[in-house]
Amino acid sequence: MAEKNDYEDRLGRLRQALDSGAMNAVQRSLHALSPAEIGRLLESLPPSPREVLWGVIDPEDRGEVLLHLGDEVREGLMRTMDVGQIVAAAEDLDIDDLADFVEDLPETVTQQILQSMDARDRARLEQIMGYEPDTAGGLMNTDTVTVRPDVSLDVVVRYLHLRGELPDSTDCLYVVDRYGHYLGALSLDRILTLDAGRQVRDVMERERDPLTVDMSDREVAKHFENLDLVSAPVVGDKGMLVGRITIDDVVDVIRDEAEQRMMRMAGLDEEEDIYAPVRGAARRRALWLGINLATAFMASWVVGLFEATISQAVALAVLMPIVASMGGIGGSQTLTLMVRGLALGQISGGSAKALLRKELSVAAINGLLWALVVAAITLFWFGNPLLSLVIALAMLFNQLCAALAGVTIPLLLKKLSIDPALAGSVILTTITDVVGFFVFLGLGALILL
Structure with missing residues (x-):
């Protein structure tokens, strides 16, 4: 904790010096920071002061700093550099880091970097670049003894x-x-x-x-x-x-x-610059918002099917969000567990079945517990035993459905080569909302009217 506070204090002093234009103090502060810390500072600054700070960073450190930046921030800073500066920044990098560095550079710049290297290092770099970047070959360095x-x-x-x-x-x-x-x-x-x-x-x-x-x-x-x-x-x-x-x-x-x-999980690009231009950021997020809107309309359509029921039993509209919300929370817990298990390689065909039984059992226990609690509150609030029965049954059913969806959705998405962390929460929320509304309002129509 003390180290964290010291680091934050140093960053705070550097920002103050940058805001006041005291560039000598900025340079002294930079000497106390590692390339990773400087990269973190650059990403925390808006574009204009970011470029000012970039201009006072020691050219010998720029290559290491660039490696610790997200793609969008790195590309923005490299647009301010000429080819000679880019080549100079690459000179002191380890071969494996250099492979990551040149991966997204224009072909002409990459060729100049290769020409500036001796034959041995050039062969080592070309060897690493021959492998996919997300493999052991792409990660390795050839500096073995x-x-x-x-x-x-x-x-x-x-x-x-x-x-x-x-x-x-x-x-x-x-x-x-x-x-x-x-x-x-x-x-x-x-x-x-x-x-x-x-x-x-x-x-x-x-x-x-x-x-x-x-x-x-x-x-x-x-x-x-x-x-x-x-x-x-x-x-x-x-x-x-x-x-x-x-x-x-x-x-x-x-x-x-x-x-x-x-x-x-939020539908964002992990390399997105937090200070990215408005137009680009809005375009990237529009698709995710559109998908969410479509699922919201689906849930609203289900509610619309029971418009007459709601008009005759207004209490259903008051209690309806409780059923969907509890199902969503229960399903999200299961979904998070599954996504983590898949990422760590802890889930196989046989273990998935055991996990499904376990999650259904947990959902049944919690569903029954909270169904009784909500039923008691509903009875006290509205004085209607049948309404209490309706919401209790709906909550129990939706909890079971949420657990089933939380286990099966990530497995299905993985088979389809879709990242469960990216699409799982949207699908789960849609299922728990639609099922929760349909069961609650459907039971209301059958029992109350």
Whole structure:
């Protein structure tokens, strides 16, 4: 908490200096911030002060800062840069970060960046760019340190001394044969603590399984989470070691996935600039609002079918929102549980059936409990036992229907290759509203009139 407050204080002082035009103070404040923190600050500023701040950022830091920005903010700032500045910003980036950086650049700019690199780095970059960005191949870096199994730990230590430095987040070396096939991993602690005369083949970790280049980024993140890894080797065809993935890349995947899920539930683009121009923001949100309007009209149409019933029993109109609201809340709880389970790979065919039974049981218990509570309140309020029976039955039925929909909708959307977090809540709300209104008003027509 203290670190968070200190960070917010620094950002606050920087904003004050920026507002007052004290650019020397702004530059001093920027030196105390990491590229990720500067990126967060840029995204929190409207376009005009954002461009002013961008102008005082050290050119050597601009590449790292751009990597921590959403696509829309990054594209806006890069429009203010000439080709030479973009190429200079890319020079000091790691190869895996550079692959992400050039992915959305114009072809002419990408070619200039490639031409500015030496042949070895250019080949490494082109290798990574040959894989889809959301796979292990697209995430990996090619800066692996390898050793052979038939050398002693003393030889390994002397080799590391000759190298002088290791790539960031290096916790182990990778053991390969003479043809480059991955054999295992040799952790740094074993190099430092075991007898220097022992052979690498005798002390290496053979159980550290490599990732394949076509593994999805979600599976990579789960692999790191399950095994508490700092880095992991990546292999291509025939088990050839082609690179490694480090924990910083996995953290980015987890963060991006969380942001995507949160924004998609509202029908928004996770890369959208919070200060985006009005016209573009309005256009992106119009479709989602249109879908919501269509579902609202569907619920209103159902209510309209019982216009005569409502006119004769006005109490139905008063109580009607309670049934739909309780069903929506119950269904949303189940839907959230399902979306999370699907994202974490915790739900399969057999477990889905067990989960459905469990959610229906929970819905039955809660539905019965709150149906009795609402029935008692209704009886006290309107003094009509039949009306209390109607709302109790409707609430119980809608809770069961909401649980059923909350389980089945995400499974169906996943089979259709539609993101459940994006479309699930709209469909669920429509079902609970329509079913709730129909059952409540239908029972009212049958029992009360």
